[in-house]
Amino acid sequence: METVVDNIAGYDYGANELATSPVTVKELDLLKQTITLDSDDQKYLRMAGDVLEPQTESIVNMWRGVISSMPHLAYYFKNDAGKTDEQYKTRVKERFKQWIMDLCYKPYDQDWLNYQHEIGLRHMSAKKNKTDNADAAPFIPMRYVIAFTAVINDSIKPFMAKNGHSLGVIEKMHKAWCKAVLLHVTLWTRAYCDHEW
Amino acid sequence: METVVDNIAGYDYGANELATSPVTVKELDLLKQTITLDSDDQKYLRMAGDVLEPQTESIVNMWRGVISSMPHLAYYFKNDAGKTDEQYKTRVKERFKQWIMDLCYKPYDQDWLNYQHEIGLRHMSAKKNKTDNADAAPFIPMRYVIAFTAVINDSIKPFMAKNGHSLGVIEKMHKAWCKAVLLHVTLWTRAYCDHEW
Numbered sequence: 144m145e146t147v148v149d150n151i152a153g154y155d156y157g158a159n160e161l162a163t164s165p166v167t168v169k170e171l172d173l174l175k176q177t178i179t180l181d182s183d184d185q186k187y188l189r190m191a192g193d194v195l196e197p198q199t200e201s202i203v204n205m206w207r208g209v210i211s212s213m214p215h216l217a218y219y220f221k222n223d224a225g226k227t228d229e230q231y232k233t234r235v236k237e238r239f240k241q242w243i244m245d246l247c248y249k250p251y252d253q254d255w256l257n258y259q260h261e262i263g264l265r266h267m268s269a270k271k272n273k274t275d276n277a278d279a280a281p282f283i284p285m286r287y288v289i290a291f292t293a294v295i296n297d298s299i300k301p302f303m304a305k306n307g308h309s310l311g312v313i314e315k316m317h318k319a320w321c322k323a324v325l326l327h328v329t330l331w332t333r334a335y336c337d338h339e340w
Numbered sequence: 341m342e343t344v345v346d347n348i349a350g351y352d353y354g355a356n357e358l359a360t361s362p363v364t365v366k367e368l369d370l371l372k373q374t375i376t377l378d379s380d381d382q383k384y385l386r387m388a389g390d391v392l393e394p395q396t397e398s399i400v401n402m403w404r405g406v407i408s409s410m411p412h413l414a415y416y417f418k419n420d421a422g423k424t425d426e427q428y429k430t431r432v433k434e435r436f437k438q439w440i441m442d443l444c445y446k447p448y449d450q451d452w453l454n455y456q457h458e459i460g461l462r463h464m465s466a467k468k469n470k471t472d473n474a475d476a477a478p479f480i481p482m483r484y485v486i487a488f489t490a491v492i493n494d495s496i497k498p499f500m501a502k503n504g505h506s507l508g509v510i511e512k513m514h515k516a517w518c519k520a521v522l523l524h525v526t527l528w529t530r531a532y533c534d535h536e537w
């Protein structure tokens with residue numbers, strides 16, 4: 144099972160209109176080496192996907208709870224007047240759920256690479272708000288995107304324990320998850336940076 | 341015990357010449373919140389420091405081993421002719437050992453903040469090689485600095501187990517370590533970026 148919801152609004156994975164990532168497959172390969180993300184991790188990611196699939200709604204709600212509890216982050220879903228754009232949040236949520244599945248199941252190939260760059264652009268000024276015609280703050284500072292990996296990684300572990308896997312297996316799924324999140328976020332920072340990226 | 345070696349060459353922590361970090365204390369505070377690095381973590385970091393202090397040489401050797409095993413990273417200690425600058429490696433090593441101690445023991449105040457910016461600059465073109473008058477590659481791509489946190493975090497755990505703490509305590513020291521490394525590296529990326537940082 145690879146798709147949670149058919150026809151997710153604004154989910155352009157694999158779309159022809161998507162630009163080619165400025166990151167090459169060769170660079171991706173070296174990045175994976177640096178992170179030590181290997182085929183064993185990819186196996187545990189698929190196992191994690193099987194555990195997480197029925198839980199994506201709860202997981203994203205939990206992350207949303209953390210963001211709502213921090214005004215300096217909640218800010219990025221609000222407009223100038225300080226009002227949260229609920230339609231924006233609802234639409235982005237479906238893509239966020241799908242991202243959990245893609246991280247676990249998708250091959251990290253050229254289509255995947257292109258969409259990672261797109262997600263980076265959607266966090267910064269180039270494309271934030273555009274997909275959903277939203278009226279919120281114009282970009283998310285890169286430092287918060289990197290920093291939020293702490294929450295994304297810490298809080299996923301209990302969800303991985305739901306299918307009764309042994310502690311050793313949960314540990315391996317979790318380590319694979321952390322490496323994969325690091326890979327994604329590192330690729331997203333490309334949109335914010337220039338030639339010393 | 342806060343200083344491993346007196347008079348470490350090029351170690352300018354707290355030096356008057358050091359520029360003030362472009363990151364404000366207020367921004368630092370929000371970043372710590374985002375990472376959920378709290379006073380409890382700071383307590384476990386000090387415990388970790390006590391365990392790691394006699395091991396800094398072995399720890400840095402182990403990280404160096406990983407870097408040496410990956411040509412695309414070993415490259416950044418080499419000159420144009422492909423020869424490793426051994427003096428450079430030796431000098432940087434002492435600062436790297438001291439960094440482990442600083443991460444665990446130092447208050448994250450203005451002096452600390454200023455030195456984090458300096459470390460960022462020393463990884464990119466503004467200041468790489470300058471401190472040691474080295475002749476190596478001119479900058480380390482930001483993506484590798486972020487990505488290498490996977491190695492820095494995974495490999496530290498066995499060293500934390502050396503003083504016979506319970507698994508629960510080791511887990512807490514490790515979680516605090518991971519958050520602290522994330523905070524450091526996030527701050528270092530400031531040197532590479534501009535106003536959407």
Ligand code: HEM
Pocket residue numbers: 153154155210216217219220235238239242262265266270271272273274275277283287288289291292295328
């Ligand atoms: C590890 C950190 C993060 C992860 C894994 C993450 C993940 C995602 C994903 C998967 C999407 C949907 C991408 C798509 O369009 O398909 C998204 C969009 C979004 N995220 Fe993040 N995010 C992170 C950090 C943050 C932070 C710190 C904020 C600040 C509140 C944030 C706010 C948003 C917003 C506002 C959107 C909608 C962007 C748009 O206008 O298209 N994200 N994020």
Ligand code: HEM
Pocket residue numbers: 350351352407413414416417432435436439459462463467468469470471472474480484485486488489492525
């Ligand atoms: C999480 C990732 C990393 C950490 C924690 C880290 C830590 C450090 C520290 C503490 C220093 C000494 C700072 C000082 O001058 O006081 C340093 C310098 C240095 N690091 Fe890293 N580093 C990381 C990533 C990398 C990577 C990926 C490379 C690539 C090989 C690298 C190569 C170097 C080099 C060449 C220097 C000397 C810079 C100079 O010319 O002053 N580092 N690093």
